[in-house]
């Protein structure tokens with residue numbers, strides 16, 4: 149499959165000044181030697197904590213920021229120096245940002261952005277109708293954006309980002325600040341874009357969202373690539389451990405000792421919760437251990453028993469902690 153994005157040993161530094169009296173210069177290595185490729189038609193996720201370097205990567209890809217060194221190519225062109233060759237074939241959507249005009253209607257906003265691309269009027273009108281339909285704003289097309297909910301504004305931003313029918317769409321936290329339903333609608337639109345053949349790179353803090361949407365995920369920490377793969381491949385990196393969560397009315401330390409000593413159990417954590425005392429038991433994946441655990445709890449009142457599969461969150465926390 150064709151690579152539409154290529155990063156090779158990409159770096160970006162910022163010089164910041166610190167201190168009031170003794171002003172001192174410091175170098176921040178926002179992106180510190182990152183390499184990966186994104187294939188045509190992929191939904192590729194960048195995941196990482198605040199300050200990991202995600203936005204800096206996106207900004208270099210969309211030509212807003214020059215790299216300090218390394219290769220940063222989009223559609224085969226260098227993002228710095230050859231930006232004119234591909235700028236009209238990409239677009240970006242920043243979550244939570246007001247990239248649309250509140251005093252205009254949805255349709256007039258899109259007409260304005262179509263004009264910036266010198267689109268022919270008939271072609272623009274056709275594209276606008278198609279996009280309003282895609283983001284489910286057809287009924288609100290001629291209503292002022294100032295009356296829109298956050299979810300509607302964000303859907304309009306998606307339409308704005310698609311006005312030039314880009315091959316690649318970059319999205320920086322597209323669902324930030326949306327309620328669960330609004331976020332779900334947006335995720336469905338992103339999926340639809342993939343089926344229409346678009347390539348999408350997005351950043352998100354929501355692990356569930358990355359797991360649900362992305363074909364592949366890059367986990368970034370402190371400007372470094374910590375892991376890269378499909379959600380399943382990432383889960384496999386730390387596979388080998390499963391979790392059972394049990395909530396009990398009460399439990400003694402002796403009982404916890406007994407569970408800890410069971411073969412295959414690797415750790416037992418105790419937490420006081422509103423619902424009772426929760427035991428979080430980590431054990432080797434292949435072991436069939438629930439029967440032994442239940443035996444050691446005989447006579448105790450079990451309020452809930454939950455066998456949990458490994459989530460992307462477990463992987464993320466483990467990898468980010470290991471990379472510190």
Ligand SMILES: Nc1ncnc2c1ncn2[C@@H]1O[C@H](COP(=O)(O)OP(=O)(O)OP(=O)(O)O)[C@@H](O)[C@H]1O
Pocket residue numbers: 162163164176177178196197198199200201202203204205
């Ligand atoms: N213009 C700038 N000047 C100085 N430092 C910057 C600048 N832009 C980013 N940084 C620093 O670079 C690092 C990476 O920032 P970046 O915004 O890329 O992180 P992020 O992963 O997108 O974080 P968030 O999830 O909070 O948006 C941070 O330490 C940040 O403070």
